[in-house]
Amino acid sequence: MSDARTAILGRLRASSQVGPLPDLDTAVLERRHWPISERAERLRKGMEAVHTEFLDATPADWPGVLRAFCDREGFKNLLFGPTSEAGSILAADWPAGGTQLMPYDRPVEAFKDELFTGVDAGFTGTVGGVAETGGLLLMPGPAEPRLLSLVPPIHIAMLKASTIHDTFWAAIKALGWGRALPPNALMISGPSKTADIEQTLAYGVHGPKRLIVVLVNDLA
Amino acid sequence: MHAENEILFRDSAAKALLDPQLRANFRRAMDGLITKRKAQFPDPRDLQDLRDLSTAIRSRSLLNLPSLLEQFEAQATRNGIQVHWAETCDQANELILGILRSKGAKTLVKGKSMVSEEMHLNDFLEKHGIEALESDLGEYIIQLDGETPSHIIMPAIHKNKDQIARQFSQKIKDAKYTEDVDELTAMARKVLRQKFLEADAGLSGVNFAVAETGTLCLVENEGNGRMSTHVPPLHIAVMGLEKVVATLEDVAPLYSILTRSATGQPVTTYFNLITAPRGAGEKDGPQEIHLVILDNGRSNIYADPQLQATLRCIRCGACMNHCPVYTRVGGHAYEAVYPGPIGKILTPQVEGVGVRHDLLHGSSLCGACGEVCPVQIPIPEILVRLRREATHQDPGSQVVGKGTGRTSSEDWAWRLWAMANKRPGLYRIITWFATRFGKALPAGAPLIKDWTRTRTKPVPAHRTLNERVRAKGVPHV
Amino acid sequence: MKEVYFYATCLVDLFFPDAGMAGIELLQAAGVRVIFPEGQTCCGQPAYNCGYWEEARDVARGQIALFPKDIPVILPSGSCAGMMKNHYPELFHGQPEEAQVRAFSSRVFELTQFLVNELDVKLQDLGEPVKVTWHSSCHAVRDLGLVGEPKQLIAQLSKVELAPLTREHECCGFGGTFSVRQPEISGAMSCDKAADAEATGASVVLSTDGGCLLNVNGTLEAKKSPLRVQHIAEFLWERTRAR
Numbered sequence: 001m002s003d004a005r006t007a008i009l010g011r012l013r014a015s016s017q018v019g020p021l022p023d024l025d026t027a028v029l030e031r032r033h034w035p036i037s038e039r040a041e042r043l044r045k046g047m048e049a050v051h052t053e054f055l056d057a058t059p060a061d062w063p064g065v066l067r068a069f070c071d072r073e074g075f076k077n078l079l080f081g082p083t084s085e086a087g088s089i090l091a092a093d094w095p096a097g098g099t100q101l102m103p104y105d106r107p108v109e110a111f112k113d114e115l116f117t118g119v120d121a122g123f124t125g126t127v128g129g130v131a132e133t134g135g136l137l138l139m140p141g142p143a144e145p146r147l148l149s150l151v152p153p154i155h156i157a158m159l160k161a162s163t164i165h166d167t168f169w170a171a172i173k174a175l176g177w178g179r180a181l182p183p184n185a186l187m188i189s190g191p192s193k194t195a196d197i198e199q200t201l202a203y204g205v206h207g208p209k210r211l212i213v214v215l216v217n218d219l220a
Numbered sequence: 221m222h223a224e225n226e227i228l229f230r231d232s233a234a235k236a237l238l239d240p241q242l243r244a245n246f247r248r249a250m251d252g253l254i255t256k257r258k259a260q261f262p263d264p265r266d267l268q269d270l271r272d273l274s275t276a277i278r279s280r281s282l283l284n285l286p287s288l289l290e291q292f293e294a295q296a297t298r299n300g301i302q303v304h305w306a307e308t309c310d311q312a313n314e315l316i317l318g319i320l321r322s323k324g325a326k327t328l329v330k331g332k333s334m335v336s337e338e339m340h341l342n343d344f345l346e347k348h349g350i351e352a353l354e355s356d357l358g359e360y361i362i363q364l365d366g367e368t369p370s371h372i373i374m375p376a377i378h379k380n381k382d383q384i385a386r387q388f389s390q391k392i393k394d395a396k397y398t399e400d401v402d403e404l405t406a407m408a409r410k411v412l413r414q415k416f417l418e419a420d421a422g423l424s425g426v427n428f429a430v431a432e433t434g435t436l437c438l439v440e441n442e443g444n445g446r447m448s449t450h451v452p453p454l455h456i457a458v459m460g461l462e463k464v465v466a467t468l469e470d471v472a473p474l475y476s477i478l479t480r481s482a483t484g485q486p487v488t489t490y491f492n493l494i495t496a497p498r499g500a501g502e503k504d505g506p507q508e509i510h511l512v513i514l515d516n517g518r519s520n521i522y523a524d525p526q527l528q529a530t531l532r533c534i535r536c537g538a539c540m541n542h543c544p545v546y547t548r549v550g551g552h553a554y555e556a557v558y559p560g561p562i563g564k565i566l567t568p569q570v571e572g573v574g575v576r577h578d579l580l581h582g583s584s585l586c587g588a589c590g591e592v593c594p595v596q597i598p599i600p601e602i603l604v605r606l607r608r609e610a611t612h613q614d615p616g617s618q619v620v621g622k623g624t625g626r627t628s629s630e631d632w633a634w635r636l637w638a639m640a641n642k643r644p645g646l647y648r649i650i651t652w653f654a655t656r657f658g659k660a661l662p663a664g665a666p667l668i669k670d671w672t673r674t675r676t677k678p679v680p681a682h683r684t685l686n687e688r689v690r691a692k693g694v695p696h697v
Numbered sequence: 698m699k700e701v702y703f704y705a706t707c708l709v710d711l712f713f714p715d716a717g718m719a720g721i722e723l724l725q726a727a728g729v730r731v732i733f734p735e736g737q738t739c740c741g742q743p744a745y746n747c748g749y750w751e752e753a754r755d756v757a758r759g760q761i762a763l764f765p766k767d768i769p770v771i772l773p774s775g776s777c778a779g780m781m782k783n784h785y786p787e788l789f790h791g792q793p794e795e796a797q798v799r800a801f802s803s804r805v806f807e808l809t810q811f812l813v814n815e816l817d818v819k820l821q822d823l824g825e826p827v828k829v830t831w832h833s834s835c836h837a838v839r840d841l842g843l844v845g846e847p848k849q850l851i852a853q854l855s856k857v858e859l860a861p862l863t864r865e866h867e868c869c870g871f872g873g874t875f876s877v878r879q880p881e882i883s884g885a886m887s888c889d890k891a892a893d894a895e896a897t898g899a900s901v902v903l904s905t906d907g908g909c910l911l912n913v914n915g916t917l918e919a920k921k922s923p924l925r926v927q928h929i930a931e932f933l934w935e936r937t938r939a940r
Contacts, residue, residue: 005305008461008515012286015523021283022276028269029473046486108504116417133476133487142501146450150443168491169472178468181433183299183496184450184505189487192443194405196358196374198381199252202405205357206412207443207490234881544868548885582879584872584886585746587839601787608748634744638752641707642759644736651711670877674884675915678712685710685717689733694703694721696735 029169032132039131039164040215046134050190051203052211059218062158063090066123066214069156070099075120077102079152081144086125086158104145115151122152122208128171129164130187136213137171138186146184155191155208160216225575226625227555229582236549242378246550249377253541256484257592274477275596278532281465285522288431288464289513295434299496301509309339312514316341316423316456317348319510323454325350325420329412331438331445332356333425334372334535335458335514338557341423352423355412355444357405364391370551372558373482373537378550412444422448422506426459427534428474429511432467436511438492439475441485446492455497455506461513462522462531468493474534477594482536517570523618526605527569532595533562539589539599545582554579561589565602573610574624580607654680655687700730701811702770704760706777707739708907709928713773716907716928720773720808723934727816731771734763742780743873745788754788761785761801769815770805773930775837775905778807783840807837808930809905813846822854824936830860830899832890832913834906835868847905847929854936860897864889871912887916895924902926 034042044054057065070078081087082103094101099120108115124144128137136157140146149155165171168187172178177185192207203209236242261267281288293303306312320328328345330336330352342352342363354363358376361384362369369375376384381399388407389397395407416422424445428437436457438445449455465471479485498505521527540546540560551559556567556579564583568576580603589599609617610625640646658680663672671678689696701724709717721731740760741753764770772778782805789798812818829851837843851859870876870886877883890913894902902917902924904910914926 002305004307004311004515007307008305008513008519009286009289011515011519012289012461012522015519016286017283017525019283021280024276024280024470025269025273026473028266028273031266050489104503106503112417116413130487135487135491140505142499142503145503145505146446147504150446150450167472168475168487169469172468172472177493178432181430181435181468181493181495183494183499183502185493185495187487187491188489190489192441193489194357194442195483196356196361196376196442197384197401197404198379199249199374199377200381200401202401205405205409205442205444206355206416206447230879230881233879237881237885544870544886545882548882548889578878581747581875582882584835584868584870584875584883586835586868586872588835588866588868591839604746604748606748607746608750611748630747634747634749634752637744638749638755641738641741641756644738644759647738654711667877670880671915672919673880674888674919675912676918678911678915680711681714683714685705685714686735686737688714688718689721690735692718694731694733696733 029167032167034131034166036162036164037219039166040161040217042131043129043134043164044215047189047213049134050193052134052190052213055212055214057214057216059216062214062216063093066090066156066158067094067099069212070121075099077119078121078123078156079104079119079148080123081148084125084143087123087143090123104148108145108147115147119152121154121156122148123156124149126157126159127163127175129159130168130171131164132167133189135168135187135189137175138188139182140184140186141182149186149188150207153204153208154210154212156212156214158214158216160218162218226577227575227579229554229579232553232555233549233582236553241380242550243548245378245380246547249374250541250547253484257481257538257541260480260484260486270473270477271594271596273473274594275532277465277470277474278534278595281470282462282522282528282531284466285462285464288466289461292429292431292434292464295431296511297434299434301434301496301511304510304512306512307515309514309516312339312458312512313341313344315512316458317345317350319454319456320350320421323421325454327415327419328352328421328423329415329419329448329452330354330359331422331424331440331448332359332375333423333458334557335425335460336423337369338516339458339514353415355415355448357408357442360408360412361387368552368557370559371537371540372535378552416447416451419452421454421456422452423456423458424449426457426463427478428471429459429464430468430471431464433495435468435493435495437471437475438494439478439488440492441489443490446490449492449494450505453507455509457509457511459511459513461515461518478534478536481538481592481594517620520618520620521569527602527619529597530565530569530602532597534595536594538592538594542588542592544584544586544588561599562597565599565606568606568610569620572621572624573606573619574621577610577625580610648686651684651686655682655684698730699728700732700766700768702764702766702768703731703733704770704772704777705733705737706772706774706907708911709773710737712911713907713928713931716773716931719928719934720771720930722938723812723818723930724771727812727818729816736763740777740780741788742777745780745784747874750788754792757785757788758794761798764801768804769811770801771808771811772805773808773905773928774907775807775834775841775843776908778805779836779840781805807841807843807905809846809850810841810843813849820850820853820933820937822856822936823938824854824856826856826858827901828858828860828899829901829903829932830862830894830897831865832862832869832894832902832904832909833865834904834909837905838866843905847903850929850933851903857936860899862893862897864893869909869913871908873908876912887912891916891920891922895922900924901932903929903932905929
């Protein structure tokens, strides 16, 4: 189909107008700014508005807070990435009994059915958050597979307050995503939802029915 | 009065107007969307600044389009995405069929894509023995009934709960009748998760394509887009060639104004950036990603400096949400893939301004669309331009079907109009008669007949203002 | 003494001459000398909107020539003022007279904008208490940014209560040739507008534009509604002139 390519690009080039490019005034984006101490609260407000749940924790106690939550909910298992930073902390100190840690350490083809039907919750870390609208930034990859935050009915994510950016725009710049983007990157603001039936909001349509953020206050 | 083969918007609109349920469904939905959008833009200065920035980003992208497409292709290819080009919908369909066949794929699960609607891809694949299943809840609902979307963002907006409840109970295996939205959603979830699990391939559209990184950006709430693009071993994406922007930083404001303009959400549930297929060490994600870049008339629109603005569109649907015509007749009356104001300027440019002449006149030029457009497409001005193209053969114009909407009756009407208004003496005689005998005009006279369907006959005053000021002695120099 | 031209517009000339007279008298009462050149017909908007630009230009050329002096041109219509102010330059783009046309366009004002922004008129209400509603013409709002001025004038009238429409900025369905090319949709829009106006409990619908007034009035009459329409100029003049 390189004929189509040549023809299309040829037509576009033939009619391409040369002229000054309009300037990009980003002041409206720069105006959106909050002190770091207020960002977690703003993120939380935005995400709670779309049914995200929060667990408060400290850098020292977050694995325990998460564990207690899992036991309370009665999860039989929690899928996680054993080689990720957050995953390895979790695995290092996970008491036996109750909710079992289930490593996502094989190609999905080896356990697709189980992934879809046999997992109670999935756990991931995050690479940051967005204060303006509320949102988690994720970079799935070898250590934290892409479907970990999508297929299990409940997604639990750990977020450090110090990694929350003002806006998505500021986050993209700070994370350098424009220079080197991972194979998959995501912003997630809540559990899966739809309003396709009579504009009525319903949660848990295809992806997770619940999103739980373990918010680690590492600002002190 | 009408050219041959012309598709008459008036007829289908008149039919839609007779359906009170449809009108109520649309009015309620559009009112909700207008209110929600408004709440997202409390500060008019912020809104205008964001519109200016978004407009500038899209205009820059278009000015650089050929280079950006090449840059994007090179980067995406480096990332492992296989890029294909199609001049027509037929070519695009054949390309996709070829990719699916080469992998032995028999089932395709689809995320929402208006370009695939443009291609009528589902019908095409079904004919070739491949099941194409829509997974966006709204698209799923209308596919069950063999319908097309009536709105580009909310495809099933013309249906109400009761209609969907009845449909599900009849068409989904073992489904009971319920009007509970959560239960209806759960039914669809159950059916579709099984389909995601089993599908041989997934298809998606593209909201933005980033040239500097070779990334495909997908905006969604349901997660079906992520499911379609990440669960099956093969992901095929389709996009119109105008979707590319220069940098990832450009995407942030566009995404923000898109979700706020479309559904009044500050952000969607998912913003998914797909840059590469499953890489070394990765345990999931598609083994292959293919992207089909579709022209289908876009490069022709691109050739015209004024009409090029049509391609700035980011498909938010705000123009239809705010359109007094769309609100009353709904999306299907347009008999086009893209309804509402943006469809009114896009469809005639692709299909021909002659066959779609009546659609071009299906607007009161009230300007509500242009007022809310996040990238400031001057839709009313473009409508007027295309009305002109439909009836005139401008030598420099590349507009499809130019001049083919011309009729001798309309020609004569404007010639007579000009004659009367160019000659004050003649105008004075005509208005003299109108003021003295206008009352006596028969109700069945042309124009008056159409006017008086819902209104009384307009009756001229006893004396024109021209006469009155002369009598009053108002100075005329 | 300040001098202005008055441009009637064809709809006011033929259907609302009282509004035109009132507009002239409001200006005169504010101490302005009003000139009404002979030979006025139509601004050319109908043909322009339908794509018949040569015909529109032919008519517009003749009209522009009626206003040679470098003084403001006042129109009792948002739509026609929008045409002359914003669309004439487009219509004459690339034509030999483009510069002249631009100069003319810069002198064009809609009546209420001129009364408020240029003359800063002060009105004294001499009428009986009345409840009115306001329909903003689409072109007045979106072509001219005419939002506050008419309401500022109404607010100066002490015995007039303004009851807003639910959908003040929604089109009434007139749209010039739209009303006869698409009578079904246009009719549906007009009926909704009429119902909105009736629900306000007002006794008069006011607007700046003859097209909207003609349309809404015809619809109200067909419904046998007691509600009537009036051009803002006529309303203002009626309430403020000494009897």
